[in-house]
Amino acid sequence: EVQLVESGGGLVQPGGSLRLSCAASGFTFSSYWMHWVRQAPGQGLVWVSRINSDGSGTNYADSVKGRFTISRDNAKNTLYLQMNSLRAEDTAVYYCASVGSAFDIWGQGTMVTVSS
């Protein structure tokens, strides 16, 4: 079965850090560019970051640039998002996904809550 499973979400204080993971299975993970997309409660989808298939190239939304780092380990079929200096406005469900491609796959999402 083709799937993505996120983990690592939770409650963190403002200024804190969190590392999200996304485990891929059922497809050739190393062939695809991968993305993180987030959705604040009751709000729309927001693109966060992407990484190319071998991990050598990345892009970020302005709102997270300098604070978040996307990476991947193709040997472990896993995508990561290191989130530092977290703010209340980073509170959202975070999805790993393939975006901008005919290959459609999304994880179930992991909730990140930034609050004191």
Add this chain to the structure above:
Amino acid sequence: QSVLTQPPSASGTPGQRVTISCSGSNSNIGSDYVYWYQQLPGTAPKLLIYRNNQRPSGVPDRFSGSKSGTSASLAISGLRSEDEADYYCVVWDGSLSGYVFGTGTKVTVL
């Protein structure tokens, strides 16, 4: 605020045709492919249209996409109750060096 503008809501009765617009600029819709996603309540998004007007296998031909200049549209014909969902356009923006999602449109079947 997103650089892609969609109407917040659209509605129709069963069997009707509903069209959702997505307005952008030369740096996004005007220069790259548009994708459309459907998000049912409480679930992850699902790809409906890729590369402006292509349907993945399994997506009914009731869904169609088009693009002209700096705008794109998603049409749903033969509206059904299961089409009640949020719909988002998304496209690469060359000026931002990132993808941008539209503001989202909630479709209601009356």
